[in-house]
Amino acid sequence: MEIELNRLIAHYASLFFKVQGVYRYTIVPGTSGKGRTSPYPGIIFPMNGQAQYHFNGVSYYAKPSNVILGGANMALDTRVVGNTKWEYILVLYQVFYPEEGDVCLSKLHTELTVGHSTRLTELLYRLWNISDLPGGLPAFQKEMLFRCILDEVFVCARNHSEKGDGMLFEKVSSYIQEHYMESLSIHDLALQNGINDNQLYYIFLKNAGMGAGQYLATYRLNRAREMLITGNSSVKEIAINVGYPDPLYFSRSFRKRFGCSPSDFRKNQE
Incomplete structure (x- = not known):
């Protein structure tokens, strides 16, 4: 499902949202499965390997140079491709208040090409490392890191959508x-x-x-x-x-x- 990048960025800027969970998975080659996505929208951040995803029948090829945005309660088919373990970090988040306009993250699935950003990788590992820590400061840091991650994703996606280097x-x-x-x-x-x-x-x-x-x-x-x-x-x-x-x-x-x-x-x- 294609969506214009600036519209997507503007939509996130207008929302109040909160991280619901941060998960890291490693899956062996050849693994496949069917099911449904969580009750919350989420973002898949590939770290290593490759996998094919089908959200409501629409196919996406996940690899470390892109990220996949998935909606809530969608039919999901996955298959690990190649001979390398599929590793990724999944961030689920809850959107508060009704979403205005024709963009709804709970119903949206799309991909963004971000290239290989070392800063994005560092931010993701920091988020994963603090995600289960108790206390107010880690909870605050979790929300701030997720917004820094989104900022890096959008900057990288914009750079790759422009002609040049x-x-x-x-x-x-x-x-x-x-x-x-x-x-x-x-x-x-x-x-x-x-x-x-x-x-x-x-x-x-x-x-x-x-x-x-x-x-x-x-x-x-x-x-x-x-x-x-x-x-x-x-x-x-x-x-x-x-x-x-x-x-x-x-x-x-x-x-x-x-x-x-x-x-x-x-x-x-x-």
């Missing part, structure tokens, strides 16, 4: 996400796309808020953090698996990014 950023960032475990050179990435290092830097700065080198490092460290949480590999193995042949340099980079060593981070998750 968005397609090149999408191409290079997708390549980084597929080959981050290899020895990548920012200079070589620029050359293979017919531009120089400075041009690549400004394209990433415009679309991701950071240069290509920082984007690559941030993506590698985020993947390492996920491996420390979900796997049993040693720190040395994880370092190599995310493109750091020197475990010492990896540990220093991880500490600088997250404020603690990889080993301490893993202990804190236990």
Whole structure:
């Protein structure tokens, strides 16, 4: 179901809404299912892998470069495609007061192309980490983070709807996400796309808020953090698996990014 982006943004701006739940799922390849969506509208934020969704019979192809908006109480068919685990974060929210105009989020299903935003990924993990914490401050932070996430989604979607450097950023960032475990050179990435290092830097700065080198490092460290949480590999193995042949340099980079060593981070998750 297509909807003009500015109309969608204006509609959210006119609403009072509240987060009802934040969920993170990991589903094995080949899994499929049928059912209905929740009583609340929600947004699917793909993190890894790919899946096909059918909302009331309309098909959407979910992958890390887009987000899916789904309505309430809709017929839903899902199927994980490819050979990679399907990972996503789902945010459900409640809309208060009747929605005015011809847009109703409870009846809407659509997708937005947002590309690969490191800031969006960081905001989503922060939201997920605090979503179940008790107390007034986490409840306040949850609402504020969700609005920051929507802001990032809308900014990224607008950038990708405009002509310019968005397609090149999408191409290079997708390549980084597929080959981050290899020895990548920012200079070589620029050359293979017919531009120089400075041009690549400004394209990433415009679309991701950071240069290509920082984007690559941030993506590698985020993947390492996920491996420390979900796997049993040693720190040395994880370092190599995310493109750091020197475990010492990896540990220093991880500490600088997250404020603690990889080993301490893993202990804190236990």
